[in-house]
Amino acid sequence: xxxxxxxxxxxxxxxxxxxxxxxxxxxxxxxxxxxxxxxxxxxxxxxxxxxxxxxxxxxxxxxxxxxxxxxxxxxxxxxxxxxxxxxxxxxxxxxxxxxxxxxxxxxxxxxxxxxxx
Amino acid sequence: xxxxxxxxxxxxxxxxxxxxxxxxxxxxxxxxxxxxxxxxxxxxxxxxxxxxxxxxxxxxxxxxxxxxxxxxxxxxxxxxxxxxxxxxxxxxxxxxxxxxxxxxxxxxx
Numbered sequence: 001x002x003x004x005x006x007x008x009x010x011x012x013x014x015x016x017x018x019x020x021x022x023x024x025x026x027x028x029x030x031x032x033x034x035x036x037x038x039x040x041x042x043x044x045x046x047x048x049x050x051x052x053x054x055x056x057x058x059x060x061x062x063x064x065x066x067x068x069x070x071x072x073x074x075x076x077x078x079x080x081x082x083x084x085x086x087x088x089x090x091x092x093x094x095x096x097x098x099x100x101x102x103x104x105x106x107x108x109x110x111x112x113x114x115x116x117x
Numbered sequence: 118x119x120x121x122x123x124x125x126x127x128x129x130x131x132x133x134x135x136x137x138x139x140x141x142x143x144x145x146x147x148x149x150x151x152x153x154x155x156x157x158x159x160x161x162x163x164x165x166x167x168x169x170x171x172x173x174x175x176x177x178x179x180x181x182x183x184x185x186x187x188x189x190x191x192x193x194x195x196x197x198x199x200x201x202x203x204x205x206x207x208x209x210x211x212x213x214x215x216x217x218x219x220x221x222x223x224x225x226x
Contacts, residue, residue: 040218040219041218042216042219043206043214043216045213045214090160105150105165106160106162106214108160110157110158
């Protein structure tokens with residue numbers, strides 16, 4: 001198993017659909033993240049979970065709803081999205097939320113490419 | 118506000134050397150990361166600098182000047198597989214990552 005796995009890799013949905021993105025990490029990390037990556041823009045942090053508790057929500061619209069049932073799994077529930085929400089959604093994990101240790105890096109999944117019609 | 122600047126795109130020749138620059142303005146500073154992202158793949162960690170100076174790791178080196186708010190990633194002996202986007206991210210006083218938009222590096226034979 002690779003470190004961080006995301007499914008589905010590609011998703012096309014209408015504005016009235018409800019879908020979910022799934023992320024699983026096999027690294028024994030305590031923190032998990034959702035990022036939005038749009039072309040030629042910086043990564044946008046959406047949500048952070050530490051030990052299954054949400055520690056940050058960067059003013060993300062309520063049509064995005066995260067869920068972290070345990071330290072290995074993270075979901076992003078999507079409903080009534082807008083075309084401008086089309087992007088690559090990256091999940092990442094780190095040892096903890098501070099992440100600034102000797103290595104302190106984030107481990108990313110390959111992302112879920114979302115297209116909203 | 119907090120900001121990271123890096124070139125949008127660079128082109129280099131196989132076998133050559135390329136330097137990708139990154140300047141940052143953050144509230145406090147707790148280090149700077151470089152990540153590599155191939156098209157359609159996950160970003161992967163390349164380096165982390167918190168002290169001034171150059172750190173070498175094989176063909177890749179990363180430099181930091183805290184007084185100038187400046188870092189660069191140096192890639193030597195370029196290979197076609199180095200074609201990718203390179204993301205710069207600074208860590209602010211709250212240990213938040215401030216990301217640049219990435220530099221797309223194109224390697225030509």
